[in-house]
Amino acid sequence: MDNLIQILLTLLLGYVLWVIVTTLWRYNTLCRTVKDFAQLAPAHWFWGHMKLGYMSDMRLLFDLPREEAYRINHNKKWSIFWMSFIPMIQATHPDSAKAVLKLSDPKPTGRGQVYNVLIDFIGDGLVTSNGKKWERNRKLLTPAFHFDVLRPYVRIYNEAADIVLDKFATMMKESPKSIDITDVLNLATLDVILRCALSYEGNIQRQEKHPYAMAVQRIGSLIMSRMTYPWQFLSWTLYMMSADGQEYKRHLDYVHGFADDLIAKRKKALTEDSSLLEGKHRLDFLDILMTAKDESGVGLTDQEIRDEVDTFLFAGHDTTFTALRWALYNFGKYPDEQDKVYREVCDVMGDQKYTEWEDLGKLQKLTMFMKESMRLYPPVTSSTRLLKQPLELDGVSLPAGTSVTVAMIGVHYHPDVYPDFNVFRPERFLPENSEDRDPYAFIPFSAGLRNCIGQNFSMNEQKVMLSRILKRFKVVLDEDHEVIPIPELTLRPKTGIKIRFEERDNNQNNIRGEIEKE
Numbered sequence: 001m002d003n004l005i006q007i008l009l010t011l012l013l014g015y016v017l018w019v020i021v022t023t024l025w026r027y028n029t030l031c032r033t034v035k036d037f038a039q040l041a042p043a044h045w046f047w048g049h050m051k052l053g054y055m056s057d058m059r060l061l062f063d064l065p066r067e068e069a070y071r072i073n074h075n076k077k078w079s080i081f082w083m084s085f086i087p088m089i090q091a092t093h094p095d096s097a098k099a100v101l102k103l104s105d106p107k108p109t110g111r112g113q114v115y116n117v118l119i120d121f122i123g124d125g126l127v128t129s130n131g132k133k134w135e136r137n138r139k140l141l142t143p144a145f146h147f148d149v150l151r152p153y154v155r156i157y158n159e160a161a162d163i164v165l166d167k168f169a170t171m172m173k174e175s176p177k178s179i180d181i182t183d184v185l186n187l188a189t190l191d192v193i194l195r196c197a198l199s200y201e202g203n204i205q206r207q208e209k210h211p212y213a214m215a216v217q218r219i220g221s222l223i224m225s226r227m228t229y230p231w232q233f234l235s236w237t238l239y240m241m242s243a244d245g246q247e248y249k250r251h252l253d254y255v256h257g258f259a260d261d262l263i264a265k266r267k268k269a270l271t272e273d274s275s276l277l278e279g280k281h282r283l284d285f286l287d288i289l290m291t292a293k294d295e296s297g298v299g300l301t302d303q304e305i306r307d308e309v310d311t312f313l314f315a316g317h318d319t320t321f322t323a324l325r326w327a328l329y330n331f332g333k334y335p336d337e338q339d340k341v342y343r344e345v346c347d348v349m350g351d352q353k354y355t356e357w358e359d360l361g362k363l364q365k366l367t368m369f370m371k372e373s374m375r376l377y378p379p380v381t382s383s384t385r386l387l388k389q390p391l392e393l394d395g396v397s398l399p400a401g402t403s404v405t406v407a408m409i410g411v412h413y414h415p416d417v418y419p420d421f422n423v424f425r426p427e428r429f430l431p432e433n434s435e436d437r438d439p440y441a442f443i444p445f446s447a448g449l450r451n452c453i454g455q456n457f458s459m460n461e462q463k464v465m466l467s468r469i470l471k472r473f474k475v476v477l478d479e480d481h482e483v484i485p486i487p488e489l490t491l492r493p494k495t496g497i498k499i500r501f502e503e504r505d506n507n508q509n510n511i512r513g514e515i516e517k518e
Contacts, residue, residue: 094439096393156195408446
């Protein structure tokens with residue numbers, strides 16, 4: 001018996017030593033692989049880059065010597081971000097981004113990785129799931145974003161815009177200098193996704209604030225804060241022992257409960273009246289979730305439905321809300337560009353009050369402006385992936401199982417792709433200027449097979465909201481208010497964005513005359 005115990009202990013010790021040696025060997029190999037990757041700033045010996053300024057103030061990205069960072073390093077298609085001793089590989093070029101997005105899944109294994117943190121929030125839905133599950137669910141949910149389904153949503157966008165315009169006008173009377181646009185746009189985009197996707201009529205925009213919108217903002221802040229402490233980031237248990245962890249759990253419970261309540265009410269309605277769907281003019285996203293079945297006749301489980309609702313409530317409102325804020329900021333910052341878009345809006349819309357479906361494709365200058373705004377301020381700045389296969393690119397060899405971040409903001413700011421990356425130029429998205437550009441050079445909605453399923457929904461909502469705002473108001477930036485971009489779940493202005501809205505004289509004869517002169 002003693003001999004058997006000794007043998008088992010010896011085997012156990014050997015296994016532990018083998019794990020330690022192989023882990024250190026892999027770590028050493030990875031460190032040697034990334035030693036020539038670009039770094040935007042020197043790493044601290046312990047914290048790495050986690051305590052550097054651009055973790056909380058991304059204005060520094062405009063000022064850092066990016067050309068120098070790429071010039072002095074051998075490989076220009078990757079960069080490295082050190083989370084303490086953990087090297088986070090970043091694809092920062094269209095070639096490396098394309099390679100990663102084609103050979104990866106979005107969910108690294110092991111508790112504490114970036115996407116597992118996100119799974120706690122939005123579940124295992126389209127953003128975070130992979131493999132056969134993702135393929136099946138993507139196919140089931142694609143009909144929810146068909147051309148004919150999106151068309152009627154324009155009415156809801158316009159109704160939400162009506163309230164936004166009235167709020168801005170009222171707020172400017174109370175505070176003529178400038179107003180923070182955060183709460184108004186946040187509630188508007190939440191109202192839109194709830195009405196379009198879930199047929200929820202809760203007068204969201206008539207509230208001063210909404211607990212769901214507030215919870216989402218705090219969750220993003222808490223996740224970013226957690227990522228600056230390696231022991232909390234790598235251990236759910238240690239994080240839950242902290243005050244931040246307890247607050248995070250409270251907000252998670254609320255947003256999950258909010259989704260559960262919406263689903264339960266729809267289930268009850270369908271149970272009480274099985275013919276309810278037959279009388280509907282259109283099926284909303286939740287209807288499709290509950291009724292969709294694959295080739296085998298199998299539908300989504302209750303947990304899968306909840307995960308997708310959580311995913312779309314967050315992704316469908318927060319990213320659009322973020323894009324709208326930065327677009328208005330850029331309208332104020334670049335008044336000449338604003339004027340060009342305003343004239344186009346007046347030319348397309350004429351005397352009509354609402355932006356119609358047929359107008360959306362005609363607003364070319366607005367579309368270019370939106371794209372340039374999202375290039376400089378992508379709503380989501382990065383996306384972490386797990387390589388399913390080994391990746392070989394320009395002398396770089398990354399084994400399967402490596403966690404890599406596709407840095408949207410890195411690609412959009414790469415000096416070899418956009419030599420004047422810090423210059424705001426919407427005309428770079430003219431057909432003649434972009435036809436030869438790699439499709440992976442502009443990825444605010446990701447790219448490839450796993451691109452954002454709701455990107456047309458978001459773009460249409462932004463076009464309606466921005467065209468309606470611009471037709472009524474001139475957007476003037478409050479120059480005394482400092483705008484600090486910070487990376488959380490989305491790219492947020494740390495202290496909000498303050499705008500002064502000036503009522504326009506929309507005399508169409510005068511406007512058309514000025515357009516004809518040009």
